[in-house]
Amino acid sequence: xxxxxxxxFNKSISESEKHILYTWLSNSNDNKRFFSEIRxxxxxxxxxxxxxxxxxxxxxxxxxxRIAVLNKNKTSNSxxxxxxxxxxxxxxxxxxxxxxxxxxKNRIENTIVMNHVFMNEKNKGMVLLPDGSKAWxxxxxxxxxxxxxSKDNRTIQLEGEAYFEVTRNELSPFLVETKEASIHVLxxxxxxxxxxxxxxxxxxxxxxxxxVFLVDAEKSIVLSPNQRITCDKENxxxxxxxxxxxxxxxxxxxxxxxxxxxxxxxxxxxxxWYNIEIAxxxxxxxxxxxxxxxxxxxxxxxxxxxxxxxxxxxxxxxxRVIISPRxxxxx
Numbered sequence: 001x002x003x004x005x006x007x008x009f010n011k012s013i014s015e016s017e018k019h020i021l022y023t024w025l026s027n028s029n030d031n032k033r034f035f036s037e038i039r040x041x042x043x044x045x046x047x048x049x050x051x052x053x054x055x056x057x058x059x060x061x062x063x064x065x066r067i068a069v070l071n072k073n074k075t076s077n078s079x080x081x082x083x084x085x086x087x088x089x090x091x092x093x094x095x096x097x098x099x100x101x102x103x104x105k106n107r108i109e110n111t112i113v114m115n116h117v118f119m120n121e122k123n124k125g126m127v128l129l130p131d132g133s134k135a136w137x138x139x140x141x142x143x144x145x146x147x148x149x150s151k152d153n154r155t156i157q158l159e160g161e162a163y164f165e166v167t168r169n170e171l172s173p174f175l176v177e178t179k180e181a182s183i184h185v186l187x188x189x190x191x192x193x194x195x196x197x198x199x200x201x202x203x204x205x206x207x208x209x210x211x212v213f214l215v216d217a218e219k220s221i222v223l224s225p226n227q228r229i230t231c232d233k234e235n236x237x238x239x240x241x242x243x244x245x246x247x248x249x250x251x252x253x254x255x256x257x258x259x260x261x262x263x264x265x266x267x268x269x270x271x272x273w274y275n276i277e278i279a280x281x282x283x284x285x286x287x288x289x290x291x292x293x294x295x296x297x298x299x300x301x302x303x304x305x306x307x308x309x310x311x312x313x314x315x316x317x318x319x320r321v322i323i324s325p326r327x328x329x330x331x
Contacts, residue, residue: 032309036291113147132167136252161193163249180233184211191248204228204248248272256294262287274299281324
């Protein structure tokens with residue numbers, strides 16, 4: 001199997017060899033776990049740890065221990081690395097707007113600088129707002145905010161997806177504005193998804209409380225933790241679902257680790273990670289436990305892996321993935 005592993009990782013595996021690999025994986029859960037561990041370590045180390053012809057499980061354990069030491073040394077620098085990445089991938093554009101404030105019976109003229117922060121399709125990063133609140137931007141996202149908030153409110157504009165941890169200030173509500181809704185916050189953590197090419201706007205509450213004002217709605221909607229409101233941009237309808245809010249903000253992490261989790265749980269996390277729609281046809285074994293780690297791989301690469309270590313097949317159409325049971329052919 002050593003050569004087949006190498007060919008799979010190098011993307012030079014043939015269909016007949018892929019069939020051999022699948023047969024070997026289907027023989028036992030230990031084989032599946034072993035294959036996943038090798039793949040994960042290969043990704044972490046940037047090479048395939050099975051080039052030695054005498055490679056064995058004992059050798060793999062030694063390799064894993066070596067990687068663990070490297071990872072431990074990297075941990076202390078993780079915060080610095082995150083800040084460096086955020087600084088590198090965020091493009092900040094400032095524009096000046098003339099604003100007038102009236103206070104103490106005097107008219108004072110101030111210039112407000114509007115910051116425009118963009119994340120491209122391959123990056124994400126954190127922005128520290130003027131009041132100390134934090135905003136994590138997902139890929140293909142744009143945030144507009146002033147260099148200084150007013151005393152009455154803290155208003156920002158979002159296109160794309162962002163997770164917010166808001167500094168509490170009851171005298172100055174925090175407002176996230178989109179074309180379809182306004183999210184009113186005092187101090188809490190929540191996620192907003194508002195991509196221009198999606199027909200929905202989603203707000204998921206992680207902690208605290210938010211109040212959502214929809215365009216043309218007669219009254220606002222108050223969310224509780226682990227609730228998600230989904231608004232249809234076209235017909236102006238909405239629905240509220242009970243969810244596991246932590247799954248909706250998985251995209252903030254550097255990697256997605258799934259250890260011995262059922263397939264339905266992995267797919268749910270992948271929805272947030274890749275910002276894609278996933279539908280399963282009848283007959284898919286959603287309770288089968290699997291282990292894998294996702295870092296920078298494309299959806300195609302991960303679904304190809306899933307199709308090898310589990311009896312499924314898939315079809316990707318634009319931003320939607322259809323999963324169905326694998327059709328086995330008798331030879």
